[in-house]
Amino acid sequence: MLIKNIEQRIKVNKIVSLGTVAFAVIILLASFFFAYRMIQDSRKSIYILDNGVPVLAKQTDVLLNRPVEYKAQIELFHRLFFTLAPDDAYIKENIQKSLYLIDDSGKKEYTNLKEKGFYNQIVASSSMVSIHADSIQLDMEQKKFSFFGKQMITRKSAVITRKLITEGFFDDIIRSPNNPHGVMLKNWRIIDNEEISNQTKNSY
Template sequence: MLIKNIEHKIRLALVIAVGSFIASIVVVFIVSFFAYKQVSNARENIYILDNSVPILAKQTNMQLNRPAEYKASVDLFHSIFFSLTPDDKYIDYQMKRAMYLIDESGALQYNNLKEKGYFTSILSSSSVLTLQTDSIKLDMVNKKFIFYGKQIIERRSSTVTRSLITTGGLKDIPRSDNNSHGVLITNWKTLENKDLTNVQKNQF
């Protein structure tokens, strides 16, 4: 009888020990989960000092705003690359700005245009180029875009309107002063760039 009581107590103690161990693991997991959640929420909060008084400000979730930033970056790049004036220093300045927003595919297109005398013709004809963005379609799953726009070329003798359709990929990179959206355009290609209208100006 004594032996049975001892075995029963040992068995009971073992059950209690195992139960306590499992319960402690469950508690650790629950605490870790809520701690992680709390830290994640804290990262979305920033504090601004107003006369040494901290004021809580809510930070926007980056992923929720990412599509808008993709479109803004694509629009900015095309505006910089295709809006030019007959000023060689300004053209060089714009191209340097644009190269911060794109991979080597941008430099490749720039060099091709330069070899074909595209920028020289802008200077010689005193052309002013502006770009109008029609729309930007995003494929968030594959991180790709299609840009639709019109390029207006004002020359002394005429005004030419060209359709512009390009495509490329989107890559997330660290933000910087030269790339505030943290977006790099990749594998950039021109799908269409043809004249839509060519209106002659009156010559006096």
Template sequence: MFSQLRNIDTAFRHIKRFSLFLIIACIFISGFAIYKSYEMVGNAQAKVYILANGKAIEAFSTERKSNLPVEIRDHVKMFHHYFFTLDPDEKVIQRNISKALELSDQSAKKSYDNLKEQGFYSNLISANISQEITIDSVQLDIEQYPYYFRCYATQQLIRSSATVNRKLVTQGYLRNVGRSDNNPHGFLIQRWETLENSDLPLKP
């Protein structure tokens, strides 16, 4: 009889250990499942889909600082493209300059007003000159704020008789502003100035 009791006691202890092990395993599996669920939700929320030409393209949200140099360079390129890409058409000039001024402060407006007073835009229209710009490079210093930039570019003045190339070097600073349709990167160029704008030698 005692042996039967011992066997029952031993079996009970085994069942108790097994039950305890099973409970711990269930808690561990449940905790792991909850953790993975939160991780999957976080990854799903990090995904952004952009609609381009009728197709959904997956993008990933990141901290702005990791994309800061790319966004600043594109903002600087956009500003210079609009400010210096001109055709002998008053409406085209006004449209491009307006877009450029939305990306900058009064320093760019002052440069525009000076060029207008000097008859630069009137000369483009009367002489049927188109102006294009190619951005060669943009140097940045993002360790200081406002962020400093220096832009190196090549201008082309296209006439019916010839094309003149000019070297353009500008500099300025950028500060953060709210993003909008007119200013998608959320920067404003300030203290913008032209350091060099000189003719390049004609290629033989």
């Protein structure tokens, strides 16, 4: 009788011990799982500076908003590259800012226009150059864009309007003060820059 009681106690002790170990393993695995989930959630959180104030944003929101940032970057580059005044320092400053947003294809086009005397003509004729973006089309699969707009050249005697169609590719890079959207434009080229109107100003 005594032996049976000892055997039963040993069995009960084994069951309790095994149950305790199994429970501890479950608690350990659950802790690892919840810790992993917390790390994953923290990685999805991004702090964006809004006038110097850090604002929490979810990564999913940023990814959903990415096409808007691509278009904003494309519009910003074209505005900087094609907004010119009859001032060498102003032209160089705008071009320099625009070249932070694009690969060497932007520098090549700048050199091409410079060699043709385009910038010298702007300064010599006291012209103002601006652009208007009509639309920007994105191909998210190929990461390709097409820019459709108009270029206005305002001279003392006339206002010339030219068609401006360009295309290129875009890629994600690390955000920086000179490239706040974290987008690099690539293999950019001007497709059409045909003159569509030349309006003479009235002289008084």
